[in-house]
Amino acid sequence: IYFGAKLHRPRLIGAGCLIMAVGSFCTALPHFFQGPYKYETTITQSSEKNLTHTMLPCQKSCEKAAGSSLWAYVFLGNMLRGIGETPVMPLGLSYLDDFSQEENTALYLACIQTVGIIGPMFGFLLGSFCARLYVDIGAVDLDVIAINHKDSRWVGAWWLGFLVTGAVMLLAGIPFWFLPKSLPKQESKNSKKAVNDFLPSLKRLFSDSVYILIICTSLVAVSGFIGMITFKPKFMEQTYGQSSSKAIFMIGIMNLPAVALGIITGGFVMKRFKLSILGAARVSVTTSLVSFCLLLTQYFLQCRNAQVAGLTVSYEGLPEVSYEPETLLAQCNTECSCSLKHWDPVCASNGITYANPCLAGCQTATGFGKDMVFHNCTCIGEVPILPTNMSATLGQCSRSEDCDKMFKFYMAISVLGAFVSACGATPGYIVLSISSDLKSLALGMQTLIVRTLGGIPPPIYFGALIDQACLKWGTKRCGGRGACRLYDTDAFRSRFLGLIYGLYALSYVLWALLYKRLVQRHKKKAAEPEAVNQEGNDDSSKNTQDETGQEPEKETNI
Template sequence: RKHSLQFPSLLQPGKWEKPPPLRPWPTHLIDRSHNRMFLAAMCFVYFAKAFQGSYMKSSITQIERRFDIPSSLIGFIDGSFEIGNLFVIAFVSYFGAKLHRPRLIGAGCFIMAMGSFITAAPHFFQGLYKYETTVSHFSGSNGTESILPCLTNGSLAQDEIPTVEIQAECEKAASSSLWLYVFLGNMLRGVGETPVMPLGLSYLDDFSREENTAVYMALIQTVGIMGPMFGFMLGSFCAKLYVDIGAVNLDTITINHKDSRWVGAWWLGFLLTGGVMLLAGIPFWFLPKSLPKQGETETEKESNEGEQDRFIPDKPAPVSMAALAKDFLPSLKILFSNTIYLLLVCTAFVQISGFIGMITFKPKFMEQIYGQSASRAIFLIGIMNLPAVALGIVTGGFIMKKFKLNVLGATKICIGTSLLAFSTLLIQYFLQCDNTQVPGLTVSYQGVPQVSYQQNTLISLCNMGCSCSLKHWDPICASNGLTYASPCLAGCQSFTGDGKDMVFHNCTCIGDSPFPYANMSAVLGQCSRKSDCDYMFKFYMAVTVIGAFLSACGATPGYIILLRSINPELKSLALGIYTLIVRTLGGIPPPVYFGALIDRACLKWGSKQCGGRGACRIYDSGAFRFVNLHWHFFMVTLFVNLVYTLKNKGNHFWFHKEPFSQRIFKEPSLSYLFII
């Protein structure tokens, strides 16, 4: 008994009590964490979608070469993003507010990631990239002269013989229709991008205070601006890597990243950007359907309705089509009778068309006109031109706020910046390098510049004894400084070395040039541009940066003019039509017709593995430079008309009591206008 264990406290009634329940986290702390989580997620997704979209722009040239398609078709592929966006934008904007907005954004991120993966998929089904070359047919015997580059008349060029192996590989060749996967993947990215902006901004506006909304939007836009810079830098890195890296011995590749036949690892960047987008969408799946307003009590929370509840009535009143048409058509007539509004829409269309066409093909322009590699051109755009655009937008807004300019003052800024930007474009037109000197294309075999080009001009007395292919582009740099289309067309009789180190000798056409050399030898690749072309390119980059900054300075004043020219009762209709025109006419056709104009400047087309015309290898620099010039003439004309209209019809403006800087982030439609 002395050592018996007794627990009277446990046995007595009332002594055993349940442990106190765990106190839940305060509701305001949970809401605050959700607010921060959503803001961070929006910053990340804005960065990811800009990162993904800019990488697509930087890979245009690589995709064009890999699939051996013309610039007009690659422009159509690039415009598929806007097509996918327009397919679902009405549905998402109308029904999205009644659904779980964060999860819709997360689903959109998943769709964008899948679009990137689908875009990269053709690489794994095409087989190895086989660039057009004649060297592979006679590079097997190193240091010998038994197999001659210049074939005899009785023989047939081996690259023209249709072998069974080539016919069997036609289904996997770059000339196949696998580019449709790139088109569908890019369109899918456009579908997935649709809910990010309208639903994200409305969700942000619902829970944030009015004074904090502008700060949050500025933070999101600032982070988003970093996306294009990283996207172009990734494009520059991937353009230096060979497309089949890891699958082939790079020592056997006879071209480098400066060659117009080089294709970089374009697919690798889409896998990386798709993975980043997949990560960006994860946080949205853990956010609630709605959040209370910052600083709002529970009582106020119940009495106030967010955009989710008031966006669409649960039981909308039935409206007949006749009643809608009765109100719609007169409103549309009033809107299109507003001369200022029409001029602003046309001006925005021209500006955005020129910008989309320029940014799509600018790497190709810098490569063809100034002899820059695709990777270096992409890198310079990312670190110089895009930051200048961002700085210009901020500067334009700062000037408007600092000097408190009215509508006429904003118009003067738009006109002044446009004229200055146009003057920089005129300067760019004269900052040119001469065409690459290619006998039979840009100069004759005697070194005289040619007025026109036909395929038979590639044949001359010096190579008439050779059975050369006129379709292929396999350039060599001769000792006289000229670039010949192929060793055979240069009349080369022998070679030494192997692979990239091959040297061709006894080239008869080199002796016919105005500056003949005794050895008459040549090496693989195009000749470098003259030293003055490097200085010209530096001036060109400086002028383009200044022009990009000046053009962007007029962006914010232009938005103010647009908003003040609209009757408040027709604001939604006017902005909707403005957005529709800008996104459809300004985003989809320009890459196509700019690409078609660029195709007309082509001097030498490549050949597909299975026959037919491939991607362009060399352009006429004069015709290429003129492509983007005529649009700016039209833009200046529109601005002159706008000045005349403002001078005579200034009383047609509608002034808002609320400052533009506050309204731009309060209304989703206006914030959408600001972003595009």
């Protein structure tokens, strides 16, 4: 990044787009090298269409998963995308900053960030579309697939999004190769000293206490944001009963436009009131605190756990939360030799979900694929509420209408909080008060540190903490623990939101220290002109005395 500021920045950005495109294509490769996806199920189809056995099929042998080493392609693809992304924003923003008038910089930055939101918005919409498509679409007969996109075992066409975005990035990088190296406003710079000046510039940069506080504040805040945005669809899915595709769609169609509007509003405020660095810091802190208060209210917008027999409610319908697999057994299914590990949920006519048809005590079934209906389910009769029949259908039961209303309140608060928080994005960037010759290096190092330490670890420790709230784990094809199928929503909410609250609270403490340091620097800079003026007055007085012929009191003999 440092050398990029001395070289042809638009072409470096174009090269970065090309590298990102290659990384996206590389990430999608595992789908074409591994076999078809086989989801976890206890149901086997017999030769007769209208007959289904609810018994776990016998596996004579267990072959090693074909994709055990394909993670290397994903790792390489993410690494290439990270390398390619590095020069785009730092060099692009510094290129803009160098050739724009100072009073227009904030508005231009807001416009770029706002347009930049369009990309993630379409990305979420594309992700929602791909999530509704089966992972092996075009390669398997979808009529025999007994799950839909609302099922936790569903895997969408994740690879399709990487192919589309790779093609878009490849096309987007072409115009940058034809932009000039400099615009009329830029003065000539000597690039021969770039190598020799790098280490001193790096040392000067990291000796700035304000810059260190900026990095620490950004690192903590980004960690909370990355953890939140990574597991927000899962939170919406588990807490409010929304499908993953709908959760991603709602984020893309509602939250991101609010973010775009907030960014452009913050840039307009900076231009309209011509705020200084201290003013920008006040705006950024204020908007962050208001959005944090809105985030706190989300803790109280809760729904009760999904009613799953033996996990969240008893087989009699009484409230119960248990982490022991033995609770899945009851008197109505003890003689069925049911599997306790596998997750193949069915929704009974009494509104309760059972982990699989066998645990529901179902004896017969009709239909095929997604249309299968199970009959004579003995466990359904354990609930004191008289059911209309003793049947069950594939999939989990839907949440209550009250939960849908709560989800609407949640989305309203979420969208408002996204708007308020985004209003402080442009002022937050202006706080980066580094001298112009180090701006590219400062942005580059900040991007590297924040993206690495704030982007990679949070999903790991967020996921580890959230997994402690799991009530039912899935089972891999060759045994072992798979993905979590059902969470205790109260524990999920407490761990997920609690960790976000802790990280954001720490970022505000760092913001307070940063603001205090900015005030001290501002006072110091304000005092320097007065000292210079005073010194200038003293020199003028001495010169006047010399002109009158009077000698100074002290002389220096050489």
